[in-house]
Amino acid sequence: MAKKTIKTANKQPVANCDQSTKPVTKRDQLVESTSPMAIEQVNIGQLIMTIRDTQVMVDRDLALLYGVDTKVLNQAVKRNISRFPERFRFQLSDVEKDELVTNCDRFKTLKHSSSAPYVFTEQGISMLSTVLRSQTAIDVSIRIMDAFVAMRHFLANNAQVFQRLANIEYHQIETDRRIDEVFKRLDANTQPQQGIFYDGQVFDAYQFVCDLVRKAMKSIVLIDNYVDDAVLTLLDKRADNVTATIYTQHISRQLQLDINRHNTQYPAINVEHFNRAHDRFLLIDDEVYHIGASIKDLGKKWFAFTLMQDITTTELINKITAE
Known part of the structure; x- marks a missing residue:
């Protein structure tokens, strides 16, 4: 039997009771013309809901x-209200009523009702037969x-199954969270390839260049004809044990x-001295970046x-050392 659940505003919303694959009756829903004879066709279990952790x-x-x-x-209940304490019968809050209307089509007329419906627990339903006073009741x-x-x-016979399903759902949620975290970190660490x-x-x-320097694992090679002490400071952001080499045309006394x-x-x-390059290149491990400005002048012009x-970096270094 399917079980429908209504929770309060700070909990998960009621499950959509109209999505059940099993009809409430053989006519697919409980209609207002239901008579005592038609009751035999009603799947009462489909009408039992869990609200405030109570069936x-x-x-x-x-x-x-x-x-x-x-x-x-x-x-009839009001005339015998002493027989129906809160644990037997209680009125839904406005939030609970709205969720009931939203998720159960047969209660759509409640949408414009000024009062919320009452619900009865098992004990309250048992007490109803004593106040309605009919054989039908x-x-x-x-x-x-x-x-x-x-x-x-x-529920008792399938408690272990429900517990396993809950555990599976928990692990699935945790797995999804970890996957999302991995993708977030990948996105955060992904460097653009051009721009x-x-x-x-x-x-x-x-x-941008600092991030490139920091991600180096083995070596950094800069080919730039215009270098000053600011470039040295930038390259100091590299990790330990990462080598750094600069090839430049002008090595002044300063x-x-x-x-x-x-x-x-x-x-x-x-x-090292190298005067065969016009453009600037930054080699990070096995990646070669072509950069259109000297590192010391980044952002001053387009x-x-x-x-x-x-x-590859190996091919480029081989061409440099072959000169």
């Missing part, structure tokens, strides 16, 4: 089963009691002095960068 039935469903108006049923109450008992047996930085994007361009002072305090950066796919 209950809605007053409208009960009235149809008993063959009386909902108003008549509730009036007695017969229907017996059938409803049987349905509640069958529901409890079903343009415009004048004024000084920090954005600087941050630059050589900066290099010597730098290398006495920080992991050494090797600087420049583009591209991750080159048709050449």
